[in-house]
Amino acid sequence: MLLIQVLIVLFAGFAFMRVVVRLRRQMIGRGEFFVWACFWAAVAALVLTPRATQWFARVLGVGRGADAVFYLAIVGLSYLNFRLEFKLRTLQQQITQLVRKLALEKADQK
Amino acid sequence: MIERVVEAVRSRFPRTVVVDDGSTDDTALAARRAGATVVSHLINRGQGAALRTGFEYVLTRGADVIVTFDADGQHQVEDIAALVAPITERGFDVVLGSRFMAAGSQVPMGRKIVLKCAVWFTRLASQIRVTDAHSGLRAMSRRAAECIRIRQDGMAHASEILDEIVRHRLQFCEVPVRVLYTPYSQQKGQSSLAAFRIALDFLLGKWRN
Numbered sequence: 337m338l339l340i341q342v343l344i345v346l347f348a349g350f351a352f353m354r355v356v357v358r359l360r361r362q363m364i365g366r367g368e369f370f371v372w373a374c375f376w377a378a379v380a381a382l383v384l385t386p387r388a389t390q391w392f393a394r395v396l397g398v399g400r401g402a403d404a405v406f407y408l409a410i411v412g413l414s415y416l417n418f419r420l421e422f423k424l425r426t427l428q429q430q431i432t433q434l435v436r437k438l439a440l441e442k443a444d445q446k
Numbered sequence: 447m448i449e450r451v452v453e454a455v456r457s458r459f460p461r462t463v464v465v466d467d468g469s470t471d472d473t474a475l476a477a478r479r480a481g482a483t484v485v486s487h488l489i490n491r492g493q494g495a496a497l498r499t500g501f502e503y504v505l506t507r508g509a510d511v512i513v514t515f516d517a518d519g520q521h522q523v524e525d526i527a528a529l530v531a532p533i534t535e536r537g538f539d540v541v542l543g544s545r546f547m548a549a550g551s552q553v554p555m556g557r558k559i560v561l562k563c564a565v566w567f568t569r570l571a572s573q574i575r576v577t578d579a580h581s582g583l584r585a586m587s588r589r590a591a592e593c594i595r596i597r598q599d600g601m602a603h604a605s606e607i608l609d610e611i612v613r614h615r616l617q618f619c620e621v622p623v624r625v626l627y628t629p630y631s632q633q634k635g636q637s638s639l640a641a642f643r644i645a646l647d648f649l650l651g652k653w654r655n
């Protein structure tokens with residue numbers, strides 16, 4: 337087993353433990369726990385069985401399994417970033433509306 | 447500084463509203479002592495957000511003409527009358543102050559280059575011909591203030607206002623205003639590098655809406 341495989345599997349294990357902690361603290365529901373648990377299990381499984389990704393890469397028309405995972409990760413992370421950016425802006429606007437409402441209410445009381 | 451600005455403005459225009467955008471010092475108290483009505487944001491939300499709060503406040507108080515005036519001492523009270531006149535006498539909706547039309551303005555070279563770029567950027571992005579795209583000294587009628595929707599919390603609101611002027615086909619003109627660049631106003635102002643972030647904020651906001 338390559339060192340990089342060991343490191344990624346260890347990290348997936350750590351991430352899985354964090355998901356368990358969040359479930360115990362009731363920060364996430366069972367449904368969300370299941371999705372994240374599957375995700376990190378899949379990460380570990382793919383790293384341990386590179387042939388599975390090679391098959392996947394062939395289906396996608398990409399040379400190597402690692403390349404397929406890399407390309408998909410970029411697309412996935414970009415989409416996640418887009419969603420976070422959008423949510424953050426919405427949140428910022430909501431905070432401004434709230435701050436404005438409080439300011440105007442307080443000014444009216446004077 | 448805020449007391450001096452408020453006192454100077456109030457000597458000619460008694461109905462002065464200061465939007466305190468989450469100041470952590472005694473700014474709000476000082477402005478109130480100087481006689482202004484103060485509307486306070488609990489936390490800092492940016493100049494665009496503060497302007498919109500000010501607009502909403504004065505509109506509920508029956509304002510007919512609204513003048514926006516920076517509190518850092520760079521604007522001159524003597525210029526206000528010239529800004530208001532085209533609205534009250536000639537029916538304009540918005541009057542924009544321009545640093546580049548006035549003989550007495552001494553805009554530092556670095557700032558001048560950035561502002562000229564902003565003018566060209568605005569011509570391209572908003573299809574509006576102005577000589578100064580980011581002047582904080584402007585006047586608008588009640589009708590204009592009701593039409594113009596500021597969604598940009600930060601400094602990009604200045605470009606957004608120009609965009610809104612075009613969108614609502616508001617009648618506008620520019621008048622020369624003198625801007626004093628003191629060490630205090632330059633310290634409080636935006637760095638020239640921030641121009642890139644402001645342009646990006648504006649474009650993202652424009653595409654989003």
